[in-house]
């Protein structure tokens with residue numbers, strides 16, 4: 001049984017994709033032990049509740065400074081004792097102590113093909129705005145392991161998505177989610193649950209069925 005903690009900041013459609021794949025049996029031997037949001041009142045917490053999963057909020061607003069928030073976040077993760085931490089639209093800089101405590105056990109979904117359109121300032125809708133402004137014809141999503149820097153950890157899965165004439169950032173965001181994010185994030189968890197993923201330096205190696 002792979003126990004996962006899912007960290008969210010907003011709507012939680014990626015969280016929902018994981019919940020749905022567990023429910024329909026695609027993700028075997030995987031259990032979400034806790035959902036952690038850094039924002040109060042987000043829909044992702046409703047999704048957790050509806051699925052009977054413990055959801056908690058650890059918001060920087062409830063702590064005197066960043067250090068106290070970082071410590072609370074680490075505690076919230078440690079209490080849940082997950083095998084894997086899944087950042088599913090978690091728009092928070094991951095504190096070094098969290099990375100150290102869960103080294104090689106944190107994955108993130110990013111809405112572009114890393115190393116394009118990633119790093120500081122590239123999150124959520126901004127990523128799609130920038131891809132459209134640059135005029136690329138193909139974008140996509142990436143699941144990668146999290147290390148000390150932003151979007152630099154070993155890449156686990158990527159899926160390309162076509163950009164079409166007339167796309168708005170919102171239309172493109174939806175297509176990237178439907179065609180890529182909601183597919184490769186559960187798939188990455190499945191591969192890890194099956195013990196098929198190995199990190200080798202900056203790369204990952206996925207072993208066969």
Ligand code: GAR
Pocket residue numbers: 008009010011012013014015044088089090091109110111122123124127177181
């Ligand atoms: C997703 O598109 C995810 O890839 C993105 O935030 C969105 C969250 O949506 N994450 C990042 O930009 C991380 N840099 P959701 O709450 O509906 O899953």
